[in-house]
Amino acid sequence: MKTLRLSLLMFLVPSFPAATAATPETWPQFRGPAASGVARAEPPVRIGPDEPHRWKVPVPWSPSSPVVWGDTLYLTTFGEGELQVRAHATADGSLRWKRGFRPPAVEEHHRSDGSPAASTPATDGRHVVSYFGSFGVVCHDTAGRELWRRPMPVAASGGKFGTGTSPVISGDRVLLNRDVHEGSSLLCLDLATGRTRWETPRPESAGSFGTPVVWSATGNDEVVVAGTAQLKGYDLRTGEERWVLRGVAGVVCTTPVLGEGLLFFAAWSPGQADSPRQPWEEFLRRHDRNGDGIVELEEIDATRRDYLRGMDRNRDGRFTREDWDLLKAGDARAENVLVAVRPGGRGDISETHVAWKYRRALPYVPSPLYHAGRLYFVRDGGQLTCLDARTGEPVYAQERLGPTGNYYASPVLAAERIYLASLAGKLTVIRAGGAKPEILHQADFGARILATPAPVGDRMYVRTATDLWAF
Numbered sequence: 001m002k003t004l005r006l007s008l009l010m011f012l013v014p015s016f017p018a019a020t021a022a023t024p025e026t027w028p029q030f031r032g033p034a035a036s037g038v039a040r041a042e043p044p045v046r047i048g049p050d051e052p053h054r055w056k057v058p059v060p061w062s063p064s065s066p067v068v069w070g071d072t073l074y075l076t077t078f079g080e081g082e083l084q085v086r087a088h089a090t091a092d093g094s095l096r097w098k099r100g101f102r103p104p105a106v107e108e109h110h111r112s113d114g115s116p117a118a119s120t121p122a123t124d125g126r127h128v129v130s131y132f133g134s135f136g137v138v139c140h141d142t143a144g145r146e147l148w149r150r151p152m153p154v155a156a157s158g159g160k161f162g163t164g165t166s167p168v169i170s171g172d173r174v175l176l177n178r179d180v181h182e183g184s185s186l187l188c189l190d191l192a193t194g195r196t197r198w199e200t201p202r203p204e205s206a207g208s209f210g211t212p213v214v215w216s217a218t219g220n221d222e223v224v225v226a227g228t229a230q231l232k233g234y235d236l237r238t239g240e241e242r243w244v245l246r247g248v249a250g251v252v253c254t255t256p257v258l259g260e261g262l263l264f265f266a267a268w269s270p271g272q273a274d275s276p277r278q279p280w281e282e283f284l285r286r287h288d289r290n291g292d293g294i295v296e297l298e299e300i301d302a303t304r305r306d307y308l309r310g311m312d313r314n315r316d317g318r319f320t321r322e323d324w325d326l327l328k329a330g331d332a333r334a335e336n337v338l339v340a341v342r343p344g345g346r347g348d349i350s351e352t353h354v355a356w357k358y359r360r361a362l363p364y365v366p367s368p369l370y371h372a373g374r375l376y377f378v379r380d381g382g383q384l385t386c387l388d389a390r391t392g393e394p395v396y397a398q399e400r401l402g403p404t405g406n407y408y409a410s411p412v413l414a415a416e417r418i419y420l421a422s423l424a425g426k427l428t429v430i431r432a433g434g435a436k437p438e439i440l441h442q443a444d445f446g447a448r449i450l451a452t453p454a455p456v457g458d459r460m461y462v463r464t465a466t467d468l469w470a471f
Contacts (some may be wrong), residue, residue, distance in 0.1 A: 005236070010207075012376060016469075017141045017293065021181050022114070023444060025067050025068070025456060025457050026055035026065055026068060026070070026071070026072055026125070026405050026456065027039065027066075027067055027068040027069075027456045027461075028068075028069060028121040028122060028123050028124065028125075028169070029041055029067060029120065029121075029122040029123075029166065029167075029168055029169065029211075030065055030166040030168075030211050030255070030452070031065075031081075031211075031255060031367060031410055031412070031452060032412070032454070032455075033116060033257075033436075034213065034214070034258065035168070035211060035255050035368065036212050036257060036258070036369075036370065036414045037257070037366070037369045037410055037411060037452070037454065038370075038371055038412070038413045038414075039127065039207075039412065039413070039454075039455040040413040040427065040456070041414040041415065041416050041455040041456055041457055041459075041460075042413075042414065042457070043148060043415065043419075043430045043455045043456075043458060043459055043460035043471065044460065045388070045417060045429055045440050046413065046441050046443075047396065047419070047427060047429070047441070047442050047443060047445075047460055047462065047471045048318070048427060048441075048443025048444070049066040049443065049446060050054060050443070051443065051471065052414065052457065052471075053094040053470060053471045054092075054093075054404070054468055054470040054471065055068045055092050055470050056093070056422075056468070056469050056470075057093035057094075057466050057467065057468050057471075058076060058089065058097075058466060058467050058468075059075070059079075059086070059463065059466075059467065059468045060077040060079025060080070060084070061077075061078070061079075061114055061466070061467050062076060062077045062078050062079075062105055062115040062116075062117040062118065063073075063113070063114070063117065063118050063122070063408070063450035063451055064076045064077075064115075064118055064120045064166075064396050064451060065116055065120040065451040065452040065453075065463065066451065066454045066461050066463055066468065067120060067121055067122065067123055067454065067460065068454055068456045069123045069124075069125045069142075070090075070125065071090050071467075072087050072088070072089065072090060072096065072142060073087070073088045073089075073090050073341050073454075073461060074086065074087050074088075074128050074464065075088075075120075075121065075468070076117040076120070076121055076132070076253070076339060076446060077091050077117050078115050078116045078117040078121060081102070082100035082101055082102045083099045083100065083102075083103065083116055083132045083134065083135055084098050084101075084117070084141060085098065085116055085121065085128065085130045085137055085138070086098045087128070087142070087144060088468065090360075090456075090459070090470065091248065093468060093470060094381060094419065096144070096232060097139060097143070097144035098144075098209060098312070099138075099144055099146065100133065100398075101130075101135050101138070101155070101171070103135045104268070105154050105296075106134045106154075107133040107134045107154050107155045107156070107157065107162055107163060107303070108156070108157070108162065108199060108258070109133075109157075109161065109162025109163070109411065109457065110283040113161075113408070114161055114162035114164075115130060115162065116132060116133065116162065116163075117145070117296065118132070118133075118162055118164055119131040119163055119164070119165060119166045119167065120161050120166040120167055120211075120452075121167070121239050121341065122166065122167050122169045122174075123142075123169070124191075126141065126142065127139050127140070127141065127142075127169070127191060128140045128141070128142060128166045129169060129174050129349075129383070130167070130313060130357060131165070131166065131167045131176060132163070133154065133155030133157065133162065133330045133410045134154050134155070135151065135152070136149065136150050136151040136152035137149065137150040137152070137174065137189065137194065138178060139174075139191070145387075146170070147192075147194075148193055148194035148384075149248065151417040152178070155178065155180050156180050156181040156182070157179075157180055157181065157209070157307050158173070160299065161209070162165060163277060164209025164210070164253060165178070165209060165210060165211050165212075166211045167211075169191035170210055170214050170221075170223075170236065171191075172190065172191045172192065173188050173189065173190070173191060173197060173455060174187075174188070174191050175212050175214075175223055175235070175288075176189070176191040177202075177208065177210070177211065177212050177225045177303060178207075178305065178424075179202060179206060179208035179227055179228075180207050182206075183222045184201070184202040184203065184205045184206060184208075184213070185199050185201050185202055186199070186200045186202060186223065186225060186239065187199045188223075188239060197239075198238060199239065200234060200239040200240075202227055203322050204227065204228060205227025205228045205230065205295065206227075206254045207237050207300060207440035208225065208227040208228065208229055208251075209251075209252065209253045209384055210225065210226050210252050210253060210254050210255045210256075210367075211225075211257065212224060212255075212284050212323045213256045213257070214234065214236060215256075215263055215343070216317060216342045217343035217344075218236070219259075220345050221235075221236035221237070222234060222235065222236060222242060223235075223236050224256050224263060226248060226249075226252040226254070226256070226265060226267065227252065227258075228250055228251075228252070228334070229246065229247065229248060229249070229250050229333045229334035229335075230247075230248065231244070231245040231248050231265050231339070231341070232244050232245075232249065232255070233345070234411075241371075241405070242345070242346055243345040243346055243347060243348070243349045243353070244339060244347075244348055244349070245339065245348075245349050245350050245353070245354070246333070246348065246350045247333070247334065247335045247337070247350060248265060248267055248334065248337060248339065249268055249269040249334055249336050249337070250269050250333070250334035251267075251269035251270075251271070252267045252365040253269075253324075253365045254267045254363060254365070254366070254368070255268060255367040255410075256367075257368050257369065257370050257375075258370065259370030259371075259373075259375070260370075260373065260389045260390055261338045261342075261343065262341060262343075262355055262384075262389070263340070263341040263343070263444030264274060264338065264339070264340050264341075264368055264370060264375055264389070265338070265339055265341070265439075266337075266338035266339075266358075266362050266363055266367075266368050266377055267336070267362065267363070267364075268336040268363060268364050268379075269336065269364065270338060280321055280324045283295065283319070283437060285320055286388050287299050287319075289413055293320065293321075294318050294320055295319040296318045297318065297319075297403060298443045299339065311390070314471055321345065335359075336359065336362055336377075336416050337359050337360045337362070338357065338362055338368070338377070338387075338392075339354055339356075339360070340354065340355040340356045340357070340358050340360040340389070340392060341442045342354070342357065343351055344356050347394060347409075349376075349413075353422060355442065356391060356392035356414060357392065358387060358392050358394075360385070360397060360398070361377075361379040361383050361385050361397060361398045362377070362379060363378060363379055363380075363407070364379075364380055364406075364407075365406075365408040365410075366378055366405065366407050366408065366409060366410040366452075367410045369410070369411045369412070369418065371413050371418075371432055372385050372432065373388065374387065374388065374389055374432075374433070375387045375388075375389045375417060376411060376432075377411075378401070378411060379398070379407070380405050380406045380407055380430075381404050381405070382400060382401040382402060382403045382404045382405070382407070382422065383398040383399065383400060383401070383438050384396075384398075384399050384401055384420070384430070384454060385397045385398055386437070391422065395435065396435065396436055399437050399440070401420065401430075401437070401443060402428060402439070402444070403422040403424065403426035403427075405421075405422050405423055405424045406423040406424075407420065407421070407422050408421065408449075408450040409421040409422075409423075409449050409450060409452045409453065410421050410452045411429055411451060411456075412453055412454075412455055413432060414455035414460075415417075416431065416432045416433070417429055417431060417440060418430050418431075418432050419428065419453055419460065420450070421449040421453060421456070421462070423448055423449065423450065424444075424448060424449075425444060425445035425446055425447045425448050425464060425465075426443070426444050426445070426450045427441075427442065427443045427444075427445065427449075427462075428441075428442050429442070431467065432448050445464050446463070447464035447465045447467065448464065448465040449462070449464050449465070450465070451461070451463035451464075459461065459471060
């Protein structure tokens, strides 16, 4: 692994006016306030390329999501041969500023679904904090002046899919879960300077792409983040591990969500104990073209190579029976499950603080959405499930939305409406509540959507693979 040879540049931090409290004009981080996916906003129902829109501007491809504070929208991109932080005016989409970085090396990433700029920035109205797996953390003020940077080694993510986590601003702290192939850790940085307040190793976790949440249910703020087959809570002040819940998915893309005094976490990944991998002999039969009992990466069809290389645990470019047995052992510790966690746990809470579990039609990439006593989540194939958040009982399950295929963008809610975007770029708007999902509007953007939309004020901001839209 190469290390970024960038000197640590420190800048005098200017004095700022106090940041305003969160208002309907803010969407400050991945999935908005508290990573909830819920906005106090009134965006239009009819959203799509054939509908009236405020503006549309081209932006370089990257799957990171837009964030908004006041009259400025921020996002990250990989364009013009460099990693970039960009600021756009919400009035007309014009580019206010961009700041680029050219690291000596770029992290390995999934070529069609990943990017070196996959992490969503975070802002508190004074600072804009961005993370790049190839570069580290950088903080700008809202005028684009760099305040500090925290160089880090190039991330070697689990499965070589690339970075997926996003930074979180909590008060005067920046939280970053950096689960990598070796040397995973949860970091807490000082927002004003970028210096480390604490760092807690996570040696057991290499398969996490989710973003942390801060949980304050007991008055003791905790940072909760999932990893390989485990969900963990850490003390926000010290980084001390307070509790662990074992037996969640082995590869985690989703972020927890809060509601009803509980913490909900849902994740699905292929190959878990409840979805066994094919036998080793079958894997050999399908891919071992030269018959030597070993599957070289080059022997796998290119359309499957980016996914299957994630199973190469020792990263030697080939799959042996030993690799397969390690995968099976990891699968035995994991479970595809939605779990509702009660607060106040210490130590191993796997048997003591679980309110309920649910195991059907779970999401792979999009995080769940809590609203008004209900928990919503979408599975690949366009299947929407709604549960009673207090009991886990289904209100409805696996209801078809129409658009099939994969879903990467997380659902968002505003004005009692839920907005869901498929990877193929098909948007569905449904009414929240009800015994069944009532479809209010559907549209096809004709371009892929991986970024989670941002409802702010009377607008909805949608990032596709080619453009940034404001409706």
